[in-house]
Amino acid sequence: MSTVLMRALFASLLAPSGPALPPVVSRSPLMLFHVDSGGCEACGFEVEALINGGFGLAEAGLGFVNTPRTADMLLITGACSRMMAPVVRAAWDTMPLPKGLLAVGACAIDGGPFSANYSMLGGLDGQASVDCAIPGCPPSPRDILDGIVALISTTIMSPGNSEAGSQTG
Amino acid sequence: MNSLPVVFGNMAALPDTMEKTAREIIRSGEPAACHWRFRLDELKWQEFVRHLGNDPAVFIGLWCDGDEICAAVNDGSIAETGPRPLMVSYRLDGPRFPGLSRVRIAAAPFERMIRDLWGVEAMEGSDLRPLVDHGTWSCTAPLAKRPGPAPFGSDLPEFARPDPQVAAHGMIFGRGPATGSADGPVHFRLGIANGLIRTVETRAGYAHRGIIARMRGATIPRVTELAGRVGAGSAVAHQWAFSAAVENATGIVCTTAASRSRVVLTETERIATHLLTLARTARSVEAASVATGLYRLREQILCLCGKATGRRLLMDFICPGGLIPLGRQDMLSLAGIVSELSGLCVDVVSACRFAVSELRALWQVVPGMKRRLQNVGRLTEEQSKMLGLQGSAGRACGYGGDLRLHLNAYGEIPFRPAVSIGGDILTRSEILFEEITESIRILENLADRISSDPEDEAESLCVSVSMPSERCDGYAAIEGPHGPVWYFVTLENGRIEHCFISDPAPVLLMATELVLPGTSPDNFDPVRYSFGVSIAAADL
Structure with a gap:
């Protein structure tokens, strides 16, 4: 784990800078944009704890942004309501390439206790191609961090990898 | 037998103590199986609504079960009472019922929720906007016996007409539902003029899970x-x-x-x-x-x-x-x-x-x-x-x-x-x-x-x-x-x-x-x- 973290840190420090013209893609560190797509807020609480609870995000080569325009990955919590679906879609479309999708919690994966009904779509399973799914109701901040670090260290979403990203839109 | 108060000139010597309270009106209804639940007919329900405005009973909530509208108040002469609820219900006779929000503003979100879920509208409600159904659901009034078809129209959100001063000299500032923070999906539409917020409109329902x-x-x-x-x-x-x-x-x-x-x-x-x-x-x-x-x-x-x-x-x-x-x-x-x-x-x-x-x-x-x-x-x-x-x-x-x-x-x-x-x-x-x-x-x-x-x-x-x-x-x-x-x-x-x-x-x-x-x-x-x-x- 510590090796992975160190590698992510060095990769983020030594990564080449992004293109000078828009869309600006931050290569160092990996930036996430969080969208609560309609849940009980528990997974959102844990993401907030991950950001503010002293988990060493910067050391792991991670950061959170407040606009999808500069995000590398879309982090979804909640079971995706029909009202939030266009919002999630708009955030995804706004993100620059390459980009990835991260489902955090049982609701975001398959709806969890909130299966599809008149107002809910019931998770991203079957609706979109997810790069990383972190189960739990809710997963702890440590689970979320381990999931993201495992993803960036094993897939082409690694900040040190200058080749194409996982998703092309 | 009720006796009339003693009147001197046009003034009552003593206050009319025969005025009923909302809680007395509830208790005068038909009792249900449990001791805290009563049913009222339409006239008594209207009387209950009329009297609730000046009653110290604490409003708890308003719901619908498909056949009846149910309201609950806490039976106490002061607000700081313990939980002693009284629930009153009114059998629906059509898609409308006399609303409570004109006398108790806290009933407004409940009335809006009832309208969205059951298709039953509160008459004289203080806020008639939809609360959680903004036209994206697979049907309308999903909990009604016969839910309506999915709405056909624009997905664009509808908001109230801007305040004249905001329209003339200010700006509209939207916030949410996706801000990158974890504070829940909701949209706030702020009307700002002269450096101050003048109007606030909340669009909720993004996290409605049914x-x-x-x-x-x-x-x-x-x-x-x-x-x-x-x-x-x-x-x-x-x-x-x-x-x-x-x-x-x-x-x-x-x-x-x-x-x-x-x-x-x-x-x-x-x-x-x-x-x-x-x-x-x-x-x-x-x-x-x-x-x-x-x-x-x-x-x-x-x-x-x-x-x-x-x-x-x-x-x-x-x-x-x-x-x-x-x-x-x-x-x-x-x-x-x-x-x-x-x-x-x-x-x-x-x-x-x-x-x-x-x-x-x-x-x-x-x-x-x-x-x-x-x-x-x-x-x-x-x-x-x-x-x-x-x-x-x-x-x-x-x-x-x-x-x-x-x-x-x-x-x-x-x-x-x-x-x-x-x-x-x-x-x-x-x-x-x-x-x-x-x-x-x-x-x-x-x-x-x-x-x-x-x-x-x-x-x-x-x-x-x-x-x-x-x-x-x-x-x-x-x-x-x-x-x-x-x-x-x-x-x-x-x-x-x-x-x-x-x-x-x-x-x-x-x-x-x-x-x-x-x-x-x-x-x-x-x-x-x-x-x-x-x-x-x-x-x-």
């Missing part, structure tokens, strides 16, 4: 799970309130050990939720050192909860009959629960005792913070009374009630609710700090009592619940982190036929909308975070 629909006809374990997911910040309070309502309906009495354990979980949740509200408020005014300290302390407490119970947010620990849902005892051995909870009390107290007082001191000395929060987002006592605001936000406006004073589970613990009259962000924050200190005191008190429980008490933490096949009703109220959480349940054949929920979130959202006009846009985030509104709980 909890009421999912609870209808569901089993007890399934509804317990859903109750814990109404809003994560008050998961324990919701699961306790639901469990207590089922216990009330079925006549089950929890053991003392189970009640004490529930108090431990509820007070730990209160500390964690208050710390989050304070941390978000501090972060919104750029007080990074305070915010970091509060977030770190909260994280420390959640880690302790995870270590003791396996659940950082303490979800799914309370069930009808006691603790730990039946069939999931593998989570933690019953014998070990008491010692784990006793240890949790000790650990939380030792983690918080000095840290909270230090953070409170830091809150007061951070340069500019006090000035930034004082007299901002001020809710007056009159506004608070008009909304029927309770909980910590109500206690910051002079409301003296706290349901914990009336619950048997808290009976053995000396407890003093914190009350103030400022009504601004600073006062609300002070109340939260005070309540955290009070919760620490309660946990400290309980640590010894729990560990001194005899062994057999520990073994009876969960009383087996035998569900009657006949129809029965129950209610319960628990003081959650942000205010009273009420549950009214109807059971039939061992399943939940109807479950009516009242959470403080909708009223807190109304309070946020009420205090924002006149403040600087910079104060938008501090004001709304200071109320601690759970969007998930408001949307259901």
Whole structure:
């Protein structure tokens, strides 16, 4: 784990800078944009704890942004309501390439206790191609961090990898 | 026989004491199977609505079950009474009913929810906008006997016409539902002119999961799970309130050990939720050192909860009959629960005792913070009374009630609710700090009592619940982190036929909308975070 973290840190420090013209893609560190797509807020609480609870995000080569325009990955919590679906879609479309999708919690994966009904779509399973799914109701901040670090260290979403990203839109 | 009052000239010598109260009108209705529920005909319902405006009874909620409209008030001559609800129902005769929001503004979100879910409209309602259905659902009025077809039209959101001054000299500023933060999906549309917020319009419903629909006809374990997911910040309070309502309906009495354990979980949740509200408020005014300290302390407490119970947010620990849902005892051995909870009390107290007082001191000395929060987002006592605001936000406006004073589970613990009259962000924050200190005191008190429980008490933490096949009703109220959480349940054949929920979130959202006009846009985030509104709980 510590090796992975160190590698992510060095990769983020030594990564080449992004293109000078828009869309600006931050290569160092990996930036996430969080969208609560309609849940009980528990997974959102844990993401907030991950950001503010002293988990060493910067050391792991991670950061959170407040606009999808500069995000590398879309982090979804909640079971995706029909009202939030266009919002999630708009955030995804706004993100620059390459980009990835991260489902955090049982609701975001398959709806969890909130299966599809008149107002809910019931998770991203079957609706979109997810790069990383972190189960739990809710997963702890440590689970979320381990999931993201495992993803960036094993897939082409690694900040040190200058080749194409996982998703092309 | 009624006698007329003695009249001298055109003036009555004595006030007319024959004027009925809303509660008397309720009691004059047809009694239902349980002693707190009555049915009224249309004329009596209208009379009830007319009299409710001047009645001191505290409004709890308004719901629909498809055939009837049900309203609940707390039967007390003063607001600070314990839970003594009266439920009144009115059989629907068409798609409309005489609304309550013209006399009780707090009924507005309930009426809007009824319109969206059941297609039944409140006549003379104070707010006729949709609450959660904004034309994206797969059908309209999904809980009605015959749901309507999916709406055909534009997906573009509709808003009220802008304020003339905003239209002429100002700007419209939208915020949400995806801001990158974890404070719940909701859209605020602010009309800003001359550097001040003039209008606020909230568009909710993004987090509507259909909890009421999912609870209808569901089993007890399934509804317990859903109750814990109404809003994560008050998961324990919701699961306790639901469990207590089922216990009330079925006549089950929890053991003392189970009640004490529930108090431990509820007070730990209160500390964690208050710390989050304070941390978000501090972060919104750029007080990074305070915010970091509060977030770190909260994280420390959640880690302790995870270590003791396996659940950082303490979800799914309370069930009808006691603790730990039946069939999931593998989570933690019953014998070990008491010692784990006793240890949790000790650990939380030792983690918080000095840290909270230090953070409170830091809150007061951070340069500019006090000035930034004082007299901002001020809710007056009159506004608070008009909304029927309770909980910590109500206690910051002079409301003296706290349901914990009336619950048997808290009976053995000396407890003093914190009350103030400022009504601004600073006062609300002070109340939260005070309540955290009070919760620490309660946990400290309980640590010894729990560990001194005899062994057999520990073994009876969960009383087996035998569900009657006949129809029965129950209610319960628990003081959650942000205010009273009420549950009214109807059971039939061992399943939940109807479950009516009242959470403080909708009223807190109304309070946020009420205090924002006149403040600087910079104060938008501090004001709304200071109320601690759970969007998930408001949307259901």
